[in-house]
Amino acid sequence: MASIARSSLRVRSVARLPAVRAMSTTRVLRADKPFFPEEPSGPKVVTAIPGPNNKKAAAELNEVFDVRSMNMLADYTKSVGNYIADLDGNVLLDVYAQIASIPVGYNNPHLLKAAASPQMANSLINRPALGNFPSADWASILNTGILKVAPKGLDQVFTAMAGSDANETAYKAAFMYYRQRERGGPEVEFSEEEIASTMNNQSPGSPQLSIMSFRSAFHGRLFGSLSTTRSKPIHKLDIPSFDWPQAPFPQLKYPLEEHAQENAAEEQRCLQEVERLIKEFHNPVAAVVVEPIQSEGGDNHASPAFFNGLREITKRHNVLFIVDEVQTGVGATGKFWAHDHWNLQTPPDIVTFSKKAQTAGYYYGNPALRPNKPYRQFNTWMGDPSRALIFRAIIEEIERLKLVENTAITGDYLYAGLERLSQQYPEHFQNLRGKGQGTFIAWDTPNRDEILVKAKSFGINIGGSGASAVRLRPMLIFQKHHADILLENLEKIIKQ
Template sequence: MFQRTQNLHALLYEISKVSNVGSRAASSATTSTLTKNFNGAEPSQTPFKGNLSTVAQPVDSFEAPNVFEPKIHVQTKIPGPRSIQLKDDLQTMQQMGTVSFFSDMYKSQGNYLADVDGNVFLDCFMQIASIPLGYNHPAILESLSKPHNVQLMANRPAMGWFPTEDWAVKMRELFMSVAPKGLDQVYPMMCGTCSNENGIKLMFQRYMHHQRGGRTDFNEEELTSTMKHEAPGSPDLSILAFKGAFHGRTVGLLSCSHSRPIQGVDIPTKKWPKAEFPRYRYPLQSFEQENKVEDDRCLATVEEQIYNQTQLGSPVAGIIVEPIQAEGGDYHGSNYFFQQLGKITRKHNISLLFDEVQTGGGATGTMWCHDQFDMEHGPDIVTFSKKMLSGGIYHNQDHRPAQPGRIINTWVGDPHKIVMLEAVLQTIQRDNLLTRVRRSGDVMVKGLLELEEMYPDLVHSSRGRGTFCAIDASTAEIRDAIINQMKLVGVLVGGCGTQTIRLRPSLIFEEHHAHLMLEKFHDVLSSLRK
């Protein structure tokens, strides 16, 4: 077992020595070793934009070694006695019955999460897909330790009024370097929820701006009616979302979400429309025709809802959609589906927002999942958070507010997250992590396919882009049993939808971690069959 890190500076020194050795060891990996892992597309052929566009190149790639590679070790029931004690205490101060166990962030390392009872797990869920470089990554520790950065983090100004020079520079160097194609505007935000809330506001504002014929001032009637929550200032408009979608838990976003009732029950939401999102049969290559029919069926419901809403006097200002419905059950849409969706929004002159809060930041093998969709007209708005550490909104010029103060809040982001994001993007580039993601993801999907062939009574429908993978269990009970058993053998995976297991490892998840996960998965399935 690895020791508690007592001296950070010594640790950083040791790591820098090892990393230097690592950087001289060129890997033999090339993109040609990647197989087509979804829909026939080769995601590796779609490099992302800006300064980091070289990361998809196989030349001179290398894999920095994990300095302290821990080992799976389970020595108590899960949760262990200390976790139970801490949860009992926490529960006296807040309703947090969802807690699984308590983490030990001093002992966690890389892809391995330690808990307070001395257990160590291979973490394939990574705090609901929110940790990009694993635990205690030296690049992040180093970035947070720089005196310059400490001062940035200690003094968070109101960025909409008194921003720092670093802020403007980081907008360009960081955010613009990985901006989705065509989206050259960005608002950092605090979390995915704020990003989506402000994203749908951009769609409403753009819709009304066009309705006003581009007039940039507001008349008295518009301003006074706004204060009364009445039209024309507060118009009756809607956002079209999809059944099974999850976009957040505010009043506005619960009006777009449709994954689980417990999130929205008792809350007076807006009655906004929901279209159907594809539910494919797997493996895709065996059901190409059926799945194309499914795409067209769903696209027809999109058109239908847009028509209905106009009839109801609450027209659709825009569509919000996840590139992969995550919380709802890891449902994928084909490139065709998204290409057609883009065309529909163009046809009706409404906006398209891709919620890449969970899919963005590299886990699908490209910086943005929708980079793989080969869309003629891509999204107008892309929201992000989780692995990007900072929340935020990319948008195109057509969605740029005509007036200042339309999208703003006290902070408009957080220097602390930018300091970490800088380390993340540099590491993605330096360590060629998107190539690693595609390679590890390939191992994962192939392995899951093998498992479903071996245990067709227990699991089916393996799917994934990069390491953003999932497999369905035959029933919700079997899914829950698998997740619990996996925990007991030292592997953390997540659940979603009704009977799906989702895998969300960090970007430093290597092929041997994928093999280890699959081996444990096999053991669990084997034990469940007995």
């Protein structure tokens, strides 16, 4: 760590870095026009990170707020585009982006304009309890924003506050649908026994049903979502959990093309276990929830064939199929929704979203998934119109700049550069994954946590997932010249 601190005292400006070998990651001046012309030409590191100003501010914050999980204190007034600034004048290329949550850059002018609009001011100072007092323009806000990019086959939305909340309410919808079907339809009234027993948390009013998730999954930290989260013990310790099943998620071997037969067998094994659990688990399975790419759990991938198999199994057993697109959605994989890569014959029953959408909720298409009575799916806010307005502006910017296409193109370029590094430094770039998945790329490396810390001294803010993975979560405005900067510095980091 001492060597990291000493090296970070030197000013680093990518524009002055020497060239590296052509077979690794030679910096090439790109002709792609920057989406943010006012961006820095590269990172700038002028102090150790954290520097004196950040340390002082962190100590002050610690008096009133738990800072033990803090990555860095940021100066958002000086952050721009792909670059995040701190309080000491350091400017880092941000390929972590608030845990995959910034889509179109810091201080994006179009979002600033939307934030300053009269419609935004009205929604902020008169925040409505949406279930009771929605604004007259709420349908318009939804139709021109959230629903404009709804996944194929899903034309309704329930808005929520955060990703965990989106999954919680999706699970509730699944349970209500399951019991409604058992009763014989939405018009059948609750029995006296159901009404009385549910007040004591007992069956039949509070039935012993379940949601199936997968080993290493992450779906949130609220009670229902936490019961489906299987990524790290620290998230779950001391918290009571529901008795719900977990199925194995495929553990693929890389490179994929060298292990096609083994990987296909592994996916088939997992699908067989999913079907067995649906048939045999003691608490009937109302829904299966899955991430297109297990993100917090280590950036674990599976093939479109696996997910098509899941869809087929859930259809056959009349179990809802919930796709958690909280981290993968809104363009990160080179398609607006990651499950678009699967080419499903029938769409998921529910798709949850948040993060890059800057709002949250779930999409659905089947009218029977709307509760049969009011107040069953309800809270005071039920989302936030101001965040929905920001998502609308994000969608407009994505469409204007063709950012999903940009992410697909840049992702291919970045993956090729990482592939070259993995061939040159195989001990540092293991199990490279995410080919054809936009910039949603990861690899495993020894001493991962040390690498993440060291990266800051080179002007790179990067994150990890699982036990040993480095995960890339750049913004949709990340371009080839940013990829050159990242690749060049990754090589320097591992060589130091």
